[in-house]
Amino acid sequence: MKERIHHYPQQFFSVARFLEVVQHGFASDMHDPKTCTLSMRGTYYRTDLVYRLLREDVLVFDQTMHFDETECNCVAAEEDGDFYLFKYVYEANKPLRLEQGDSDFAISEGFLGICSNFGNHNLWVPAGFDGKMLQILIERSFLEEFVQLDSFRRTSLKNLLFNKSSEILTINFLPQFLKRRLDKLVSLLYLPTDTPFDKLNMLTAVTDLLRNFLGLYVHQEDGDDVGRPADINSILVEIVRHLDNNLHLPFPGMGYLAKYFGISVSTLKRHFSTKYKVTPHGYFRNLQMQEARRLLKKTTIPITEIGYKMGFDSPGNFTRVFKKVYDVSPTFYRKDEM
CATH class of the missing domain: 2.60.120.10 (Jelly Rolls)
Incomplete structure (x- = not known):
């Protein structure tokens, strides 16, 4: 039929x-x-x-x-x-x-x-x-x-x-x-x-x-296509470059990174942690907080806007993570630096 x-x-x-x-x-x-x-x-x-x-x-x-x-x-x-x-x-x-x-x-x-x-x-x-x-x-x-x-x-x-x-x-x-x-x-x-x-x-x-x-x-x-290098060290370098270039976005997730770079989640976790002594999420979060600290110290951009620039969906989440990393809130960190 x-x-x-x-x-x-x-x-x-x-x-x-x-x-x-x-x-x-x-x-x-x-x-x-x-x-x-x-x-x-x-x-x-x-x-x-x-x-x-x-x-x-x-x-x-x-x-x-x-x-x-x-x-x-x-x-x-x-x-x-x-x-x-x-x-x-x-x-x-x-x-x-x-x-x-x-x-x-x-x-x-x-x-x-x-x-x-x-x-x-x-x-x-x-x-x-x-x-x-x-x-x-x-x-x-x-x-x-x-x-x-x-x-x-x-x-x-x-x-x-x-x-x-x-x-x-x-x-x-x-x-x-x-x-x-x-x-x-x-x-x-x-x-x-x-x-x-x-x-x-x-x-x-x-x-x-x-x-x-x-x-x-x-x-x-725009130039962030990895080209799928064959060896794991080259892949890790490309992943780090990808994370460095996307600090204004939230962490994309292990599943996304693994699929995007053509490896398994377990392989990504194991080799990244061995090479960089930190998880991909930990590496990304450290970079974000370093950039946030620089903006708090060197600029007068409002704290809420800095949080959004770093990919956080609310000022409260940004403050919580910053305080967890540096043991001080963004507000007090900025006051101490002034």
């Missing part, structure tokens, strides 16, 4: 257009504006959507999907406006397939990517698919205000962020710190409806996530 394939044409939505479609394009039994949920049922699919408008230029939504038959979402470019769509597939029993121009690649669980509204692509959802996808719809105004766009002007992100590129940018391996931030966003979306919605907390989580994603992508693409 020939497989049935459904082609579903759609277009990139701006934040305003997304809200307009959701609020006015569905019957009351499908859309509940109080809980910001949408349930869509067809002959071959079920989709449930939970969304939150954080500002006029940023919207977060989570999609739970089941498909009995294959569907191709044919997404057309939108020349009006300047916005981006961030996708994270965190559950998938089968790989999806993404087509864009001459590119064709599988999207498995853990996929993380961003594209602008200026490109066309086809997203193939196979029959029997069950999965969940977190998406963030961001207007350029949000990135300009919160993510310091100019710092990416001379990087591999310049085409997407400044030249209306149709590229889809992805990260090959998902480090633990990014996964934790993504999981936090999902949990905030699904707080009980009788719980007050903490919009500021979610905005902070989105900003932190985007800064880390863009920063990590730049380091992966």
Whole structure:
């Protein structure tokens, strides 16, 4: 029996257009504006959507999907406006397939990517698919205000962020710190409806996530590709270089480093500790704290900002780690140095 394939044409939505479609394009039994949920049922699919408008230029939504038959979402470019769509597939029993121009690649669980509204692509959802996808719809105004766009002007992100590129940018391996931030966003979306919605907390989580994603992508693409040297000592040198270059990000996790550099976690732990007399995490944390101490001593940058510069997700975590290493809080250390 020939497989049935459904082609579903759609277009990139701006934040305003997304809200307009959701609020006015569905019957009351499908859309509940109080809980910001949408349930869509067809002959071959079920989709449930939970969304939150954080500002006029940023919207977060989570999609739970089941498909009995294959569907191709044919997404057309939108020349009006300047916005981006961030996708994270965190559950998938089968790989999806993404087509864009001459590119064709599988999207498995853990996929993380961003594209602008200026490109066309086809997203193939196979029959029997069950999965969940977190998406963030961001207007350029949000990135300009919160993510310091100019710092990416001379990087591999310049085409997407400044030249209306149709590229889809992805990260090959998902480090633990990014996964934790993504999981936090999902949990905030699904707080009980009788719980007050903490919009500021979610905005902070989105900003932190985007800064880390863009920063990590730049380091992966702009000369931080290891080339997989053959001997373990060369690999360790490349790992140290990678950690040195990413002090502004949280520690990526042993699993990420092992996969990225093509060795096992046990081999990484054993040889790194033998060569450097400290674990990779300990080495990274020592470097971070040395840089934090230098900034506290030589600059007047606020302590909270220093913590964020060092990749910490809160001032409290930064203070706790600094005090553990130096037996004094950042505040008292700075006072003693003045």
